Amino acid sequence: MHKPHRNVQELLHPNHNELPTQIHHxxxxxxxxxxLWQNPEIxxxxxxxxxxxxxxxxxxxxxxxxxxxxxxxxxxNILGNTLVPPDTSRFDETDLTGNQLRV
Numbered sequence: 662m663h664k665p666h667r668n669v670q671e672l673l674h675p676n677h678n679e680l681p682t683q684i685h686h687x688x689x690x691x692x693x694x695x696x697l698w699q700n701p702e703i704x705x706x707x708x709x710x711x712x713x714x715x716x717x718x719x720x721x722x723x724x725x726x727x728x729x730x731x732x733x734x735x736x737x738n739i740l741g742n743t744l745v746p747p748d749t750s751r752f753d754e755t756d757l758t759g760n761q762l763r764v
Contacts, residue, residue: 664693672689673689674689674692676688683731684728687725687728691729691732698725705722708722
C-alpha cells in the first residue's frame with residue numbers, strides 16, 4: 662500500500678474487525694490510497710505498465726470495482742457482516758456424472 666506507518670495496526674481500516682473478511686485489506690487500501698484504488702484508469706495503468714496482458718488488466722480492474730461495490734453495500738448495511746457459507750452437507754459425490762467425476 663506504500664503508506665508510511667510505525668505499526669501494522671496503522672494500516673488497518675478503522676472498522677477492520679466489523680468488516681467482512683473478504684474486504685478487510687481492500688477497505689484499508691481504498692481508504693488510505695484513494696488516488697489509486699478509486700480510479701479505474703489509474704488501476705488499469707498500474708497493471709498495464711507492469712507488462713500484464715489486456716485480458717488480465719481488464720479482469721483486475723473489474724475485480725477491484727466489484728470489491729468497491731461490496732464495500733459500499735456493506736457500508737449501507739445492505740450486506741451483513743457475515744455471509745452465509747456454502748452448505749457442504751448438500752453436496753454429494755454420487756450426484757455427479759461419470760464425466761464430472763473423471764474431471
